[in-house]
Amino acid sequence: MALDEAAVRADEAASAALDRPAVPPGSASFPAAMPASTPAVVKRRPIMRQYELVERVRAYDPEADEDLLNRAYVFAMKAHGSQLRASGDPYFHHPVEVAGILTGFRLDCATIATALLHDTVEDTGATLEEIDRLFGPTVARLVDGVTKLNKLELQSAQTAQAENFRKLLLAMSDDIRVLLVKLADRLHNMRTLNFIKTDEKRRRIAIETMEIYAPLAERIGMDSVRAELEDLAFGHLWPDAKASISHRLGQLRRDEVDLVQRITVELTETLAAADITAEVSGREKAAYSIWRKMERKNMSFEQLSDIMAFRVLVADVADCYAALGIIHGHYAMLPGRFKDFISTPKPNGYRSLHTTIIGPEKRKIEVQIRTLEMHEFAQLGVAAHWAYKDNAAITEGRRYRWIRELLDILEHANGPEEFLENTKLEMYEDQVFCFSPKGDLIALPRGATPVDFAYAVHSQVGDHCVGAKVDGRMVQLRYRLQNGDQVEIVTSKNAAPTAAWERFVVTGKARARIRRYLRVRQRSDFVAQGRDIMQKLAKSEHVAITDKLLERALANFTQKTVDDLLASIGEGTVGPKLVLDAVYPELKRPALPDVDQKVVPIRRKTEDQPVDKKQSPILGLPVGTAFHYAGCCHPIPGDAIIGIVRSGRSIAVHRMDCAVIGRDKELVERAIDIGWNDKGARTTRARARLALVFLNKPGALGLVSTVVGKLDANILDVRFGRRSGELLEIALDVEVTSLEHVSRIMAALRGTEGVCSVERSSS
Known part of the structure; x- marks a missing residue:
């Protein structure tokens, strides 16, 4: 690999960069600011002529469609006209260079034409219909796949990155040539990245290149592209470190x-x-x-x-x-x-x-x-292995199985942040190779379990997994698979995923399927709970309640179906008495005078809190009733909650999924229906307990506390758990305002350097 001559001549003092701590490669968290030094300026090359490009293609494909290439070259040149890049070069220089890179991979004429046209729809007045009419449906489809709908550079948040990555993968799934053009596009952009004047934008593009495009290039075997992308991004993210290493290599070469x-x-x-x-x-x-x-x-x-x-x-x-x-x-x-x-x-x-x-x-x-x-x-x-003549689809077979697995994650992920989290799990882990009883080879991330193996075989096998045998002996489902293990999955048609699985699986596909199942099951439980609440309330008021009657209340609570309304009641986000009043207006009580709401403080201990109903964050309690938040499950506004009544004690507010209640039938019989008062709960700050696993390195806990503080939350308590090798488990009590608030904190922590997992805990 050629070394940057400017870096080789770097001052000896740059070697100190090697002695400073640095962020590990592949991490989602990169330095907060770019160092002062920048990579050496890339020399501008003269634009490749039309005949030169055609001759390059003809050198490996004598039957190339010269007319298609010539028309695409002229069309793109006219379309981009006088547009200029940040370097001052004509913009047309970029698509020609992308096409030149792809000729080095001996790609077909449709791909080369796509490279020439890939920015015309987005950056000029050209339309896809015009591309289709002039160059055919294949080129139009490829151009549409490569077109950057919202620009693939990171904007500001992980959501933008995940959404754009989603679009790229969906386009790539139909024809992998879309990815080849996109990689060549990114490679040329990285070669000229130094011409962008904004440090922050250079840094964003370099991070995206290191985290998404270099791993994608590796996944499809394009090692030379991966190595150059990594090296170019490295020079922008840690220029001092690169200059120092290059200097040492140059010195070693001279010696x-x-x-x-x-x-x-x-x-x-x-x-x-x-x-x-x-x-x-x-x-x-x-x-x-x-x-x-x-x-x-x-x-x-x-x-x-x-x-x-x-x-x-x-x-x-x-x-x-x-x-x-x-x-x-x-x-x-x-x-x-x-x-x-x-x-x-x-x-x-x-x-x-x-x-x-x-x-x-x-x-x-x-x-x-x-x-x-x-x-x-x-x-x-x-x-x-590109087939010029028969346009064979090369996304089939075991080699490209990972693409289909990512698409399966797309189908089952709950949102863009979850999708990005799961795809990063798929893309960055080392591999272990295991065998099925029939001898089929299955590659999994290092640390994978039999549950990951089961989902890799088939989604239904994973959903109904009850046990596993490794090399003929029964093992726990959390067992970490090793290279060469022969794995046999034991299934039962009555089995189903559990929440515990999500804590130890490592593949994105397994995690996405488990979360989807739990979401569906939780919704059905909420619907059943909401129906039971409404039936009990209707019985106490000596009225009947049916689905047809409940349809009258849908508009009042902006719900689409009766099940949606019942699920909201079961979650505690909609008060059952309000629904009954909407169905039977004659039962509606006189409205109470509007008064200012006051925050009900949540103390570290569970002291009783006698509050007036008009000021309480809890709906469904008689005026003046004392209550406290249960310390076993730490309910927060947005959780589905119930109240537990005990003689001589205040009402205990529990989450509906509290394990303590689930184990004690007597408590269930003492339960009363309550919910959150949206206006009162809005200013309530409650305790949420998070279970974190992160790398036990200096400064790791400081990063966690910084993330929590930036999201307007306060750490109330930290409890240290097990240490296993380089990993450390802690229980973190955080003061939050709502379920949405704690979800944002968990999402941010999952993207923090060194954090391996974040879950909400009830213990």
Whole structure:
């Protein structure tokens, strides 16, 4: 990989950047501000001429549709006209460069034409109908897929990122060429990112590139694109660190003149002596790859000894293993550093043998052994197998199973934030490989459980899972699967997901399906609860209540169906007496005079709170009744609640799903129907308990408290739980105003660096 000459000449003082703590790569939380230094300016290249682009395509596809390419080139040039980019270049320079990048992957004419036209619909007066008429439905469909509906750069919140990512994936699902064009578009934008003057915008684009586009490039096997995107983003996010590493590499190169060449020659001669013809090449590892390893293993630059990597290309698979045997026979192998991706390819189809040895001149080096075909796929990914003639759909098969899994998450996710959380789980975890009893290979994120495996097999298998056998022995459903495990799922038609599963599953698909089931079940419970509440109230008033009568009240409470109204009553968001008054106006009591509402303070202890009904946040209690909030479940405004009556005590306000009530039938018999007074509860601050698991690192708890404070919440108590390796569990009591408030806090904490999981706790 070519090093940035400006970075190589960086001042020696830049090396101090390596000694400062940095945010781990792949994290959602990046530095709050860009460092003062910026990457070196990219030299402008002259625009590629029309005939040059056509000749590039004809070089690998002699039957290319020259007329289509020529018409697309001229149309895009006229459409963009005098538009300029931030660099001062004509805007048309950008689509031509994107098309040039794609010719390097030997893509078909429709994709090259799409690259030329990909910004015309959004940034010019051209329409999709015009593209369809002039260039055909295939190009129009691809252009529509690539068109940035709301611009794919991050705007301000995770919601925008998730929604745009959703659109990109939906477009990509029909034809993966959409993603190829988008990756080339992002690659050229990153190459010219330094021309954008706003530091914050450069940082947003670099974060998005590191978090979404580089992992997507890796997932479809386009390693060269992934490496360049990561390196370019690295230079904008941590320019001092990149300059320092590049300086160290340059110094190492000057001190060890021709070292790579000498090792290459010795490896070639060693293999030739065993009658193995091989092409050996060496390179220094990329600056970002080195920095990521230093951060992951907490090592200094001087402690890294495998900075160089060597690639051995042979004729066939048999020669791969033969070459491996020769190399291991001549040089000492480092235990635990051998990986066979030929017999067990990566999910993106990558195949190669990886080993680390004490090689020539006693240097620790990494060696990758593969065939020429494997090497081509490692560099080009899906583009290496593109079918020009029959336009075969390449999103089929196990290699692209991850795309279908992400689409399944789209279907079941409750909102954009949840979708982004689940897709990040899918995209950033290391893999473990497990087998079904029939021998089917299933790749899962590291730390996956039998429940994740069950959902990977089929959604229905996951929904009805009751147990699992690993290598013939029964294991708990929270068991962490290991590479090579053979997993058999035990199912029952009467089984169903439980809330506990959500705490230990790691795949986005499993989590989305579990949450969807729990939401549906909770709604049905609320409907049944609301119906029971209304029947009891109607009976006490000596009137009848039916669904037909309840339809009269729908408009009063802006509900679409009777079930919606009953669910709202069951949740406690709509008062049952108000509904009955709407159905039977003659039962309506005289309205009480309007008075100012006062906050009912929630104390750390559960002292009784005698309050006037007109001031109370609770509906359904007689005037002057004392009540307290139960410490077992910590109800907050927005929760579905019930009151528990005990002789000689104040009313205890519990959440309807409180585990204490569920275990005690006597308490259920003492329950009364209550709800929240919207006006009174609006100013009430209540205690919510959150269960957090995060990396036990300096400053982690400080980040958590900062997030909570920024969302206008106060931490009341912190209780430390178990420590397991690098992970720490805590119970965090937070003062909030509503269920929506605590949901926003949980969403923000889930996106905080180092936080592994956040759940609301009732214990």
